[in-house]
Each structure stands twice: as C-alpha cells, then as structure tokens.
Amino acid sequence: MINYIQNKKNGIRIIPFGGLGEIGKNMMAIEVDKEIFIIDCGIGFPGQQVTDIDFYIPDFSYLVENVERIKAILVTHGHEDHIGAIPYLIKNMGLPIYASSLTNGLIRVKLKEHGLAAETELNDIEPGVPIKIGNVEIEFFRVCHSIPDAMGISIKTPLGKIIHTGDFKIDHTPVDGKPTNFQAMSTVAGEGVLLLCSDSTYSENEGYTPSEFIIEEAFNKVIGEAKGRIIVATFASLISRMQQVIDIAARYDRKVTIAGKSMINNVKMAKKMGYLNIPDDMLIPLDEATKIKDRRIVILATGAQGEPSSALTRIANSDHKHLKIKKGDTIIVSASPIPGNEKAISKTIDNLFRQGADVFYNKNSQVHVHGHASREELKLMISLFKPKYFMPIHGEYRHLVAHARLARRMGVDKDNAFVIEDGDVLFLTNESGEVVGNIGTELVSVKGNKISSH
Numbered sequence: 001m002i003n004y005i006q007n008k009k010n011g012i013r014i015i016p017f018g019g020l021g022e023i024g025k026n027m028m029a030i031e032v033d034k035e036i037f038i039i040d041c042g043i044g045f046p047g048q049q050v051t052d053i054d055f056y057i058p059d060f061s062y063l064v065e066n067v068e069r070i071k072a073i074l075v076t077h078g079h080e081d082h083i084g085a086i087p088y089l090i091k092n093m094g095l096p097i098y099a100s101s102l103t104n105g106l107i108r109v110k111l112k113e114h115g116l117a118a119e120t121e122l123n124d125i126e127p128g129v130p131i132k133i134g135n136v137e138i139e140f141f142r143v144c145h146s147i148p149d150a151m152g153i154s155i156k157t158p159l160g161k162i163i164h165t166g167d168f169k170i171d172h173t174p175v176d177g178k179p180t181n182f183q184a185m186s187t188v189a190g191e192g193v194l195l196l197c198s199d200s201t202y203s204e205n206e207g208y209t210p211s212e213f214i215i216e217e218a219f220n221k222v223i224g225e226a227k228g229r230i231i232v233a234t235f236a237s238l239i240s241r242m243q244q245v246i247d248i249a250a251r252y253d254r255k256v257t258i259a260g261k262s263m264i265n266n267v268k269m270a271k272k273m274g275y276l277n278i279p280d281d282m283l284i285p286l287d288e289a290t291k292i293k294d295r296r297i298v299i300l301a302t303g304a305q306g307e308p309s310s311a312l313t314r315i316a317n318s319d320h321k322h323l324k325i326k327k328g329d330t331i332i333v334s335a336s337p338i339p340g341n342e343k344a345i346s347k348t349i350d351n352l353f354r355q356g357a358d359v360f361y362n363k364n365s366q367v368h369v370h371g372h373a374s375r376e377e378l379k380l381m382i383s384l385f386k387p388k389y390f391m392p393i394h395g396e397y398r399h400l401v402a403h404a405r406l407a408r409r410m411g412v413d414k415d416n417a418f419v420i421e422d423g424d425v426l427f428l429t430n431e432s433g434e435v436v437g438n439i440g441t442e443l444v445s446v447k448g449n450k451i452s453s454h
C-alpha cells in the first residue's frame with residue numbers, strides 16, 4: 001500500500017526498503033531521472049519471540065507498480081541480509097543483477113534453489129571499471145568485510161555521485177590479502193560526492209575494529225592444543241573464516257568436513273570459483289569423518305546463531321544424524337550474536353558444555369571479529385568522500401543517530417545528514433534535501449513456500 005509521495009521534479013529519490021531502523025533485509029532504491037536502481041535485497045531474521053516464520057523480506061509493492069522503470073539490481077556482497085530476498089523480487093520481474101563474481105556465485109546457489117538460475121542475467125563486475133546501465137554510469141569499488149569480494153557502489157548522477165559503502169571495515173591485513181584500497185576510493189570520490197550512504201552497524205563503537213588477522217592466533221592455539229574432535233560453527237557465507245580454519249587444520253594434519261546444507265553448497269561453489277583453497281583429499285564427507293581418529297578432524301558447521309534447524313543446534317540437542325558430542329570435543333563458535341539470537345546461542349553453548357565439550361566463543365576467547373567499521377573508520381570514510389549529503393544506513397535507529405551526529409561533527413551541514421527509516425522517500429536537489437513521503441512498507445514474512453503480509 002503506497003501512502004503518499006509529493007510529486008517533485010528534477011531531483012533524485014532515495015528509498016530504503018529495509019535495513020534502516022532495523023538490522024537485516026537491506027535494500028534501497030535510487031531513482032535518477034525515472035530510472036530505478038536497486039541496491040541489495042536481503043532477508044531479515046525474526047527475533048527470539050517469533051517462532052512461526054523463517055525470515056522477513058522487504059515489501060516490494062512499490063517496485064511491482066514501477067517495474068518497467070527498474071534498470072538493475074546492484075549487489076554489494078554475498079551476505080544473507082543483502083542477497084537472501086533476491087529470488088522473491090525477481091520471480092516475476094526478470095531483472096538483471098550486477099555483482100562481483102563471488103557474490104554472483106552465492107546468488108546463483110539461491111536462484112537454483114528457487115528454479116530461477118537459468119532465466120536470470122547475472123553480470124560479473126570488476127572493481128574500478130565503470131559500466132553504463134540505462135543512462136547512468138556505475139562503478140563498484142572494493143571494500144573489506146567478513147566475506148571476500150565485498151564492494152561499495154558509486155552511481156554518477158547529473159547532481160554528483162551517490163556512494164553506497166555496502167558493509168565495510170578498514171582492514172590492512174585481511175584473510176583474502178586484499179587490504180582496503182584508499183587510492184581507489186579517493187579516485188571514486190573525485191568529481192564531487194552528492195550523497196554518502198554508509199554502514200552504521202558499529203557506529204556506537206569507539207576506535208577501530210580489529211583486523212581479521214588477530215583471530216588466527218586464537219584459532220591456532222585452540223586447534224593446536226585440542227586432543228579430540230574440533231567443531232567450528234560460523235556463518236555459511238563467512239568464506240574467509242572457513243579459509244582460516246582450513247589453513248590451520250592443514251597445519252595440524254587434520255581433515256575437514258562440513259555439516260549443514262547451506263555451508264556445503266557455499267563451500268562447493270567457493271572452491272570451484274577459486275575463493276577457497278582446500279586440497280581435494282583434505283575435504284571429506286561427514287559420514288566418512290566419523291571413521292577417522294578424533295584428533296585428525298575439524299568439522300565446519302552451520303549454527304553459530306543458534307538457528308533451530310542448523311547443524312550445531314542439532315548436535316547440541318543430540319538429534320544430529322551423524323554427530324554426537326563426547327567428552328574431549330572442542331567447539332568454537334566463531335560469530336557474535338545478531339541481536340535477538342543471544343538466548344538461542346547461549347542455550348546451545350550451555351548444552352554443549354553440559355555434554356562434556358569445551359566451548360570457545362566470543363565471551364571467553366578472541367575467536368571472532370566482526371566485519372563492520374567502528375567510529376574512527378567511519379570518520380575516515382566521511383573524510384575520504386566529503387559528501388554534501390549524508391545518510392546513515394544498515395543499523396537500528398540509535399546507530400543511525402550516532403552516525404549522523406558523527407557526520408555533522410565531521411563537517412556535514414546540520415540539515416544535510418538525514419536519519420530516515422524504511423519506506424521514507426528522500427528527495428535531493430543541488431540546493432537541499434527533504435523527506436517527501438513514504439511508500440508505506442508492510443512486514444512481509446516467509447515460512448516455507450508461504451509469503452504473508454502483516
């Protein structure tokens with residue numbers, strides 16, 4: 001249901017569909033001269049209280065009504081909260097997708113599950129190579145995050161560039177060996193930035209986010225000293241973390257196996273595309289893993305968020321087909337809880353300890369660093385792009401407020417930093433920016449094959 005939008009001309013409209021004022025289902029539309037460009041299209045996870053749905057997707061009603069104007073879906077990176085809802089959006093629309101090759105690989109896995117892979121146009125994008133889509137020039141630039149091949153996006157409009165950072169941190173020693181490239185970003189920043197949309201997840205955190213490199217030490221110690229089996233639970237899309245585990249497992253002469261369907265699919269894809277380096281004889285099927293010595297195996301598993309049907313939760317609840325916890329097992333939960341999941345994870349960890357396992361998790365060991373910039377990095381991004389307008393994205397409301405305040409302190413005009421929420425329509429001209437309406441987004445949930453609006 002569309003509420004109202006003032007009909008203003010000769011400007012640019014920015015419409016967030018999700019991710020502003022909430023964590024998850026990130027999606028935004030940018031309208032330049034009637035052409036609509038979509039950035040990301042993710043899912044949101046329900047909190048602890050909601051048990052009867054699988055996840056939320058953005059409300060696409062506005063886009064359904066304006067489908068002929070949509071030129072492309074641009075995707076920053078392959079995390080669920082950025083790609084998970086793509087199959088639901090393109091089902092009847094047939095929109096072309098532009099992303100890095102790994103991101104496209106992860107999207108393809110999803111499209112296959114929905115029977116949409118054959119009919120969907122996926123375009124692999126290289127950072128630093130501008131492309132023309134519709135009447136607009138678009139350029140992706142590399143950023144560091146907790147998944148390889150993450151990118152920010154620059155959209156060149158007649159009023160100046162719109163920069164979307166995607167999820168990012170600044171990392172000089174990332175696992176994939178591709179540190180933050182300031183030179184490339186400052187090149188993108190040239191010619192003037194109209195609007196910067198920047199990741200607000202950790203805008204309350206002072207200082208810098210630690211590099212991915214520091215996990216290496218904790219993992220090396222835990223895996224090196226363990227005498228029995230090791231189970232590492234993390235996100236199915238955290239490719240760089242899996243690579244770290246694989247490298248350390250090789251160091252201690254352990255084989256690796258995967259528990260959890262989504263992780264098996266992602267590993268297969270990432271290995272094929274060259275994003276995961278693992279010797280063929282090192283990766284073994286789960287049922288074979290039970291036959292080799294405990295001190296020779298590392299099990300990578302889904303379930304770092306305590307998801308009910310995931311491998312780790314099943315193992316903790318003693319209802320996994322192949323794996324049962326025994327004394328001497330070491331478990332590493334390499335993730336920090338997404339808000340709302342804390343209880344589920346704590347319960348899983350309790351159950352694992354109770355059955356005699358030793359558990360390492362974010363509270364007792366440095367087995368996880370997150371992938372989002374803290375305040376000093378956010379400042380750097382603002383000073384690098386020097387935007388006229390600033391819009392904090394990807395965060396709950398207080399994160400957006402903290403980030404907007406930071407931008408004002410960095411010199412963005414008081415009236416030019418916009419804290420807006422899902423559905424708001426921000427209208428920008430060279431003179432000013434204002435919210436001119438709201439598209440009236442509803443809560444849309446998915447349970448199995450059923451999609452319902454609330």
Ligand SMILES: [Zn+2]
Nearest residue numbers: 077079145167
């Ligand atoms: Zn992400």
Ligand SMILES: [Zn+2]
Nearest residue numbers: 079081082167
């Ligand atoms: Zn995200």
